[in-house]
Amino acid sequence: MRRLRQSEGVRALVHETALAPAQLVQPVFVTHGDAEEAVASLPGIVRIPLAGLGAHCRRLRQLGLGGIALFPKIDPALKSADGREALSPDTLVLRATRTVKEAVPGLLVFNDIALDPYTTHGHDGVLSADGSDVDNDATVALLVEMALLNAAAGADFVAPSDMMDGRVGAIRAALDAEGNTPTGILAYSAKFASAYYGPFRDAIGSAPRAGGTGLSKATYQLNPANRREALREVALDVAEGADMVMVKPAGPYLDIIREVRDRVEVPVAAYQVSGEYAQIHAAAQRGWLDLTAARDESLLAIRRAGADFILTYFAEAWARR
Numbered sequence: 001m002r003r004l005r006q007s008e009g010v011r012a013l014v015h016e017t018a019l020a021p022a023q024l025v026q027p028v029f030v031t032h033g034d035a036e037e038a039v040a041s042l043p044g045i046v047r048i049p050l051a052g053l054g055a056h057c058r059r060l061r062q063l064g065l066g067g068i069a070l071f072p073k074i075d076p077a078l079k080s081a082d083g084r085e086a087l088s089p090d091t092l093v094l095r096a097t098r099t100v101k102e103a104v105p106g107l108l109v110f111n112d113i114a115l116d117p118y119t120t121h122g123h124d125g126v127l128s129a130d131g132s133d134v135d136n137d138a139t140v141a142l143l144v145e146m147a148l149l150n151a152a153a154g155a156d157f158v159a160p161s162d163m164m165d166g167r168v169g170a171i172r173a174a175l176d177a178e179g180n181t182p183t184g185i186l187a188y189s190a191k192f193a194s195a196y197y198g199p200f201r202d203a204i205g206s207a208p209r210a211g212g213t214g215l216s217k218a219t220y221q222l223n224p225a226n227r228r229e230a231l232r233e234v235a236l237d238v239a240e241g242a243d244m245v246m247v248k249p250a251g252p253y254l255d256i257i258r259e260v261r262d263r264v265e266v267p268v269a270a271y272q273v274s275g276e277y278a279q280i281h282a283a284a285q286r287g288w289l290d291l292t293a294a295r296d297e298s299l300l301a302i303r304r305a306g307a308d309f310i311l312t313y314f315a316e317a318w319a320r321r
């Protein structure tokens, strides 16, 4: 076996898995503020003010990245139990989308569709009258409106990340009814109830609050123990009209990525989430891991498992390497 490993040349020749900037999507946090704000638990990641967003995205475009995924940090004063700020025609993410599309029309923009940035309780939807559950169908109705607004603002893909039942079909039907056939759907299909989302919730201020409901996201996100159930979610989203499906998180779920890749023909995305990024940085800060080597290996492994493209906080740094 070592004949195929004995030199740089032969190793490059038989290298099986390619990774290119066009296969990486950078999550971008935006803020109402007028200065960049560091995110403590995501070293190297900042929230970008609207005024700096055009220039920031022009740089990302020049690196050849596949696109950006926009996430707003909403002023707590604008949050409510029903997350109605999500439907305000001038809400931060819509202004950000218009700004990016004006400055860099060719950069693909993926807009997250879920209510968690806007709700006081941090859930992805609205609660039932007694607060004991997230109301599926009432939430889907709001997500449809939210998706239409994000599409009209210029999002290339709307990306429902809420895990309500039936939302992909409802969003597709509403887009089509408006005559909006070009806007696509990247479905967060196999999204697990994961501890690895912690730093993201710091970044957008969506962590479940003290005095909150105690209701767990496990009532809508997948159980990390469940493989077959993840495949059912993917099949449903494809049947409902998803153009692309996603597995999230990525690194701890490489088996799911591979099974999904082997079963569907649509493009498969994987989201290397905030906690995956943070743990590599944290270990590197202590001198326990080599940052760039661990970063590169983690991304290669996600591609090798079968992801066509990867949402990752490393996108920009990797493309600059």
Ligand code: PBG
Pocket (backbone or CB within 6 Å): 112, 113, 114, 115, 116, 124, 161, 162, 196, 197, 198, 199, 200, 201, 272, 273, 274, 275
């Ligand atoms: C919310 C959403 C989450 C992420 C993306 N969209 C977090 C959650 O479900 O609480 C997590 C991304 C990350 O951790 O990087 N709809």
